[in-house]
Amino acid sequence: MFNKRIKIKELLSQEPEGQEVTVMGWVRTFRNNQFIALNDGSTNNNIQVVVALGSQDDELLKRITTSASLKVTGTVVPSLGKGQKMDLNATSIEILGDSDAEKYPLQPKKHSLEFLREKAHLRFRTSTFGSVFRVRHALAFAVHKFFNEKRFVYMHTPIITVSDAEGAGEMFKVTTLPLDGTAPKNEDGSINFKEDFFGRSTNLTVSGQLEGELGATAFGDIYTFGPTFRAENSNTARHLAEFWMIEPEMAFYDLEDNMNLAEEFIKYIIKYALENNKEDLEFLAQRLAEEEKQLPQDKRSEMGLLEKLEFVLNNGFERLTYTDAIQILKESNHNKKKKFQYEITGWGMDMQSEHERYLVEKHFKKPVILYNYPAAIKAFYMRQNDGCEPGKETVAAMDILAPGIGEIVGGSQREERQEKLERRMTEMHIPLEELWWYLDTRRFGTVPHAGFGLGFERMVQFVTGMTNIRDVIAFPRTPGSAEF
């Protein structure tokens, strides 16, 4: 059998007592013609392979270059050096794959994140990205673990959709029609999508929510976790054209139940990462601290990464209504000194990210859940609150805002009353015929229900402290960029 190796993470957890092992991995550095730092991706830590003088052919030693892949067999002994607890004294070294040192772009030194973004196919081999993507995995696994323990059904909603009704953003068109102008046309000159693959116009999904609601009204609780596509021309450190979203949808939930679940969920997956990827998070915390040394004092985080995560675990999220939030903003010194770029015009305004940041980072200094937003600025499916003052109608929506990231969750209790839902859809010019299947849930055994969407990459950003979303997804898709 070829693969009879021990993973380095496992090896490092053992005591060095002369046992013989085989490891395989990639060379991080080769020092002094004698010490190989070998990494296999199972942990950020390397195993130090020691090559005894004269034990190996000179020609072979020359081929031990950065990122060459090796199979090493040897005996594990306590290290004579200071930096590590054990050495692997090599008895045999086999080069599985050479790495031309003149051509290999990554060096054993600090690289900028921007540079590594251009080398996204190799950046997993760096300490930073190794840690980021192991944490990403842990968070993804914890998502499934959390919902499975709560007996939610994992539902795969379609990637290709027809509903253009949600208004969640610009969509990518999916078609097999020719793009050279020869596509079949209608009499009015528009493209005849009846001739297209699906016999109608189709897009990549912007949300699985509407389909998720169909599942929730049968299984009770479901969640989705899949790719989501937005064709928006967004060029920021927190937007992607292709990202992963988690959308739980729960029957027999009101807005408060929804907020409770979202908060419990976020804490659960953070806790899982802290318990299972402590080394990676410690490394990332150190990286972040060093990066922040470059920043002026007032731009640095008040807490270190681990401190921040512990703080989030141990404190309740601040919950307040949109109305109260506007009041706080209005009365803030920040506003009185006219320091907001966008004026606080009063109830009904759509908050700008500077306003949200003020609430989260300056006023409360912890995650904040805002709820009961004005109906006019929110989506059609959100439940209309009863007993509102005329002109101040609200819906049972909630957004969770995280320090440094902004909106990480958006959710609501859904409008389960058919008549009210249809009236609102008509007002907002959403075609009822197209969503006949959605409306059927309100026709046949409708129930109070709620759900939310959590941007997975933003969650990974929050936990890893990476400031650019392009550094927490393997191969980012952004306007003008789809390499790899």
Add this chain to the structure above:
RNA sequence: UCCUCCUUAGCUCAGUUGGUUAGAGCAUCUGACUGUUAAUCAGAGGGUCGCCCGUUCAAGUCGGGCAGGGGGAGCCA
């Protein structure tokens, strides 16, 4: 899409009021050393100064356009 900044060696960056042959550290190569921790020491090679146009006797340096990237904003998760 808007505002703003940046683009000089493989990487990170310096380059004066426009002036002769564009520099440094790291990396690479050659050699030395051999218990190193981004090893160290000596030497060598390595440049279309993002691209195009212009101003000028002369442009890495000044002006315009384009491309790519960073930061911020909008849209949002």
